[in-house]
Amino acid sequence: MRKWRSLVAVGATLPVVAFAAACGSDNGNGDAAGEDTGGSLRGNLTGAGATFPNPVFQEWAAEYGSVEPGVRINYQSIGSGGGIEQFIRGTVDFGSSERYLSDEDLDEAATTRGCEGVQFPVIFGSVVIAFNDPALDGMVLTSDAIAKIYDRQITNFNDPELQELNPDMDLPDQPIIPVHRSDGSGTTYVFSHYLSTENDEWADKYGEGTEIQWASGTVGGQGNEGVAAQVQQNRGALGYVNQAYAIETGMATAHVVNEDGEAIAPTLEATTAASELADIPDTFQFDIDNIGGDGYPITGTNWIFVYECGYDDNTAEMLKSFWNWVLTDDAADELALELGYAPMGDSLKERVQAQVERINSQN
Incomplete structure (x- = not known):
């Protein structure tokens, strides 16, 4: 490379x-x-x-x-x-x-x-949820859990809601530091559009866009590069980044529950499965929503x-x-x-x- x-x-x-x-x-x-x-x-x-x-x-x-x-x-x-x-x-x-x-x-x-x-x-x-802690690789998250983390309703990894989603993981008693993009970002658009589609509370409070008014207690990073660096450098950090950055930096990533209730790893096959479900008009103005089957939901x-x-x-x-x-x-x-x-x-x-x-x- x-x-x-x-x-x-x-x-x-x-x-x-x-x-x-x-x-x-x-x-x-x-x-x-x-x-x-x-x-x-x-x-x-x-x-x-x-x-x-x-x-x-x-x-x-x-x-x-x-x-x-x-x-x-x-x-x-x-x-x-x-x-x-x-x-x-x-x-x-x-x-x-x-x-x-x-x-x-x-x-x-x-x-x-x-x-x-x-x-x-x-x-x-794919837009993946990446962790600072390698022990969290494969942690299961739902759209509601992700929304609550970024809304600061869930502030610790051993929160009961997260533990219920991950009964086989010994989640640490560690404060969560949510990291987001600080610049106008299409990755933020994909991420916030997904949450707005899946979570009515998020849609009402934050909506979707290339820029979001984030909750206090979150940390910004410039570009996918900056978010990846913030996640790597801060214990307890969690951030959303392009899959390629997570792969190349070796970060642990979450499995996200899709429309069919399946916890899906952000693999290339799962990204392809999601993209093939997209309805693409002649204007090429489209989003990839409500992904089920083997598809990764934040694509x-x-x-x-x-x-x-x-x-x-x-x-x-x-x-x-x-x-x-x-x-x-x-x-x-x-x-x-x-x-x-x-x-x-x-x-x-x-x-x-x-x-x-x-x-x-x-x-």
Whole structure:
């Protein structure tokens, strides 16, 4: 695995991560100095947004460098809220988020750019509940228990409600420190949407969104990296993070009870099972709700945002080339699977490719 792993450990102090598809220094033309660039494209792409897919985005960009070494990709892992804002403002070539663009977002984007925005999913992944204590790995939680922990109704691991859910575990007499995202976050959207769907009290008090007014007694972390670091550094900490960060940092994770009453581990298979239950309209505005069977119930999607106009021809070709490579090359799927993300099925990929072809179509 490449450089992102070392960045996870220091994510609290490095919330923005940039990466390039080509190695070496830029000679000013988008080429890496001293290398046989090959390929047919030359130039730079800039993107910004979700931290959720940052690990796989880095891997994709590095692998794509063997196809188009003259293309450099710089992605700023600043959170979904920032990705939506920068996309609408037109300061990046593409945005990324775990929250799809609402009709209001799309209207604002069209007004700003003078043409329609285009959004499409590229990957699925789980939001996991991670613990500081390895002995808690596999602890069972329900949506109600998670909501009460973040609402500070449950403040200790040996709370009777948690002990009832885990009769075979010797839960510690340890105060719980709930950790949340402090930035505008699609991971927060997925997490809070899940709780709002499953828990009426949470829906009334906190609702859903990329930012939430958290209860006092909770701790914030910048990005998935920052939450992971807070959980690792604080005894009794519990936080919600992208599955990839939990895997790579070796954190213990909870099994979450789904709609059918099954306590499901956040495995790749369980994420895939959940994603296959999603009803995906032509607008690609969807959530993954009420998951039963073998599906993990807190499963989210990453969207990419681009425009139908406003790019120069070279930038448009680079965008199409990169995202079509992601959708069609087996290496892209293999990297996603290795990191704990669930690639899309072939039929959905075909629908998404039609969206990619809309890039700059109105120029």
